[in-house]
Amino acid sequence: MTPLSGAARPEALEGAAKFTVRDLDFYYGDFHALTGMNIDVRENSVTAFIGPSGCGKSTFLRCLNRMNDLIPGTRIDGTITLDGEDIYGPGVDPVDLRRRVGMIFQQPNPFPMSIYDNVAFGPRLHGIKKKEELDQIVEQALMRANLWKEVKDIMERGGLTLSGGQQQRLCIARVLAVQPDVLLMDEPCSAIDPTSVQKVEDLMAELKSSVTIIIVTHNMQQAARVSDETAFFLQERQGEPAELIEFGRTAEIFTSPHDRRTEDYITGRFG
Amino acid sequence: MSEPLKTEKAASSSGLKMMSRATYFREAALKNIFLLCAVLAVAAVGLIFVFTMARGWEVVKDPGLAAFLGGTEWSSSLGRFGILPLINGTIAVTLGALLLGAPLAIGTAVFLSEIASPRMRSIVRPAVEMLAGVPSVVFGFFGLVMIRPVVAELTGGMGFGTLTASVILAVMIVPTIATLTEDALGSVPPGIREASYAMGATTWQTIYKVLLPAAKIGIIDATILGMGRAIGETMAVVMVAGNAPQFFKGLGAPIATITSQIVIDMSYATGTHKTALFGLAIILFLISMGLVALVRALSRLNTKKA
Ligand SMILES: Nc1ncnc2c1ncn2[C@@H]1O[C@H](COP(=O)(O)OP(=O)(O)OP(=O)(O)O)[C@@H](O)[C@H]1O
Numbered sequence: 001m002t003p004l005s006g007a008a009r010p011e012a013l014e015g016a017a018k019f020t021v022r023d024l025d026f027y028y029g030d031f032h033a034l035t036g037m038n039i040d041v042r043e044n045s046v047t048a049f050i051g052p053s054g055c056g057k058s059t060f061l062r063c064l065n066r067m068n069d070l071i072p073g074t075r076i077d078g079t080i081t082l083d084g085e086d087i088y089g090p091g092v093d094p095v096d097l098r099r100r101v102g103m104i105f106q107q108p109n110p111f112p113m114s115i116y117d118n119v120a121f122g123p124r125l126h127g128i129k130k131k132e133e134l135d136q137i138v139e140q141a142l143m144r145a146n147l148w149k150e151v152k153d154i155m156e157r158g159g160l161t162l163s164g165g166q167q168q169r170l171c172i173a174r175v176l177a178v179q180p181d182v183l184l185m186d187e188p189c190s191a192i193d194p195t196s197v198q199k200v201e202d203l204m205a206e207l208k209s210s211v212t213i214i215i216v217t218h219n220m221q222q223a224a225r226v227s228d229e230t231a232f233f234l235q236e237r238q239g240e241p242a243e244l245i246e247f248g249r250t251a252e253i254f255t256s257p258h259d260r261r262t263e264d265y266i267t268g269r270f271g
Numbered sequence: 272m273s274e275p276l277k278t279e280k281a282a283s284s285s286g287l288k289m290m291s292r293a294t295y296f297r298e299a300a301l302k303n304i305f306l307l308c309a310v311l312a313v314a315a316v317g318l319i320f321v322f323t324m325a326r327g328w329e330v331v332k333d334p335g336l337a338a339f340l341g342g343t344e345w346s347s348s349l350g351r352f353g354i355l356p357l358i359n360g361t362i363a364v365t366l367g368a369l370l371l372g373a374p375l376a377i378g379t380a381v382f383l384s385e386i387a388s389p390r391m392r393s394i395v396r397p398a399v400e401m402l403a404g405v406p407s408v409v410f411g412f413f414g415l416v417m418i419r420p421v422v423a424e425l426t427g428g429m430g431f432g433t434l435t436a437s438v439i440l441a442v443m444i445v446p447t448i449a450t451l452t453e454d455a456l457g458s459v460p461p462g463i464r465e466a467s468y469a470m471g472a473t474t475w476q477t478i479y480k481v482l483l484p485a486a487k488i489g490i491i492d493a494t495i496l497g498m499g500r501a502i503g504e505t506m507a508v509v510m511v512a513g514n515a516p517q518f519f520k521g522l523g524a525p526i527a528t529i530t531s532q533i534v535i536d537m538s539y540a541t542g543t544h545k546t547a548l549f550g551l552a553i554i555l556f557l558i559s560m561g562l563v564a565l566v567r568a569l570s571r572l573n574t575k576k577a
């Protein structure tokens with residue numbers, strides 16, 4: 001394999017823990033989806049979640065910004081802290097949490113409004129109304145998302161008129177406009193073209209100096225390229241809850257995994 | 272190896288050609304039966320239109336186009352057949368119905384699609400749909416007995432008039448607008464809803480900043496169709512409007528609409544009077560054609576935007 005970025009940037013692992021998850025269990029009604037999850041996500045690093053389909057990667061990700069709260073009948077045990085603060089603690093407003101923990105979805109989902117309004121959506125929710133201020137935020141967010149050059153002359157065009165890859169970067173800009181601490185990305189590259197994938201990966205590398213990134217991916221090479229640490233999820237038997245099998249430096253997980261199952265999965269995917 | 276493959280192919284292709292005669296005739300017969308249904312439906316509309324035109328066009332001659340379209344008085348005893356008071360009445364009643372009914376219906380649709388629990392939805396939705404099946408004479412009766420006294424109390428007078436008619440029509444158009452608005456909200460891509468919540472929008476912000484704008488054209492469509500229903504509704508209006516062909520004088524004052532006037536007059540109208548009633552029918556035709564055209568133009572706009 002190509003040199004692993006985790007090995008190339010060991011200093012990234014020395015940061016403080018952004019998210020700390022302890023003894024997490026998660027239920028969709030009667031279905032026990034996740035069990036006994038423990039993980040520390042380091043600040044300003046990229047963490048990859050890998051594992052077979054249906055092993056709870058998205059479910060876990062959506063615990064981190066409380067998107068699962070929107071699904072009736074879900075239940076969570078254990079604790080998740082963000083910067084030491086329990087995000088499921090009493091008095092925590094999930095709406096406020098989601099402003100700090102942004103999310104990018106597999107399918108690009110810009111709003112059916114202009115490019116400008118898409119990016120200005122979050123700031124406007126925060127009550128920013130001044131045109132100059134919004135203009136500046138929008139431009140900056142689009143620049144950070146590597147999209148500014150392509151759209152600066154068509155800001156009033158509908159967000160949905162862009163290509164899939166551009167739409168995904170528009171969604172990233174939309175999230176960046178509210179200055180989140182964390183970016184959760186659920187298979188952000190699986191519905192877009194290779195050139196756009198390259199651009200998204202580049203911008204992840206640029207962003208991680210200021211944002212903590214967690215990415216779910218089915219692409220092993222991508223996990224190896226972009227992440228500092230990797231978590232391997234597995235649901236061993238149908239109907240049983242998924243577990244976190246192994247978590248560590250990406251370099252280690254991909255070259256010398258401790259767990260047999262991790263190795264099977266990784267080599268299975270490569271070979 | 273290629274030989275048997277070839278014969279197999281030939282066999283199957285000749286097999287494809289052999290459609291049995293019975294099947295052929297059945298298919299042809301079915302096709303023609305459906306065609307006949309479509310032709311009959313179109314013919315009915317066409318026939319009614321032609322008939323109405325044939326009987327109504329003479330308004331051009333007898334009251335005369337200016338007297339008909341520009342006349343400010345409708346009085347069969349005086350032989351004046353000006354439709355402006357009726358148009359005015361139709362607009363007043365319809366506007367009132369929309370002002371009261373559309374927000375109620377859109378609110379109901381938002382509740383059903385975004386807020387209600389599945390259990391709540393399974394109670395409210397059938398109730399709304401049932402409203403659509405209630406005969407209009409029942410609405411009229413309800414208005415007469417329940418709404419009219421309240422309006423009489425509020426406005427003084429008998430309570431027959433614009434407000435009572437508007438309230439009844441508002442309730443009658445709720446199912447149309449609510450059902451279509453719920454469809455429009457339901458066809459907003461689910462990813463957009465999620466994106467809004469993930470951006471830290473509250474339910475209320477998601478509804479009015481994202482979902483309602485995204486479903487805007489569908490909601491306007493729904494409202495136009497509701498408006499069509501309000502304009503066309505006759506029975507309930509006749510029962511509560513007071514049926515005085517006069518310009519709007521206040522919410523409690525009696526009024527007449529195009530449709531209610533036709534019903535009131537048709538049993539005894541003769542000559543010019545009768546021609547004028549057919550003229551009213553032509554006006555109704557034109558209005559509903561206009562509304563349909565508007566809806567079509569909007570949906571074309573919608574597909575172009577997407
Ligand atoms: N809304 C839901 N209600 C009930 N069960 C669900 C729901 N969403 C997911 N599940 C179940 O939870 C388990 C984990 O699903 P999840 O979507 O988290 O997997 P995943 O690892 O993201 O899979 P993929 O790689 O295919 O995206 C699966 O068994 C799935 O069927």
Ligand SMILES: [Mg+2]
Binds near residue numbers: 057058186
């Ligand atoms: Mg998933």
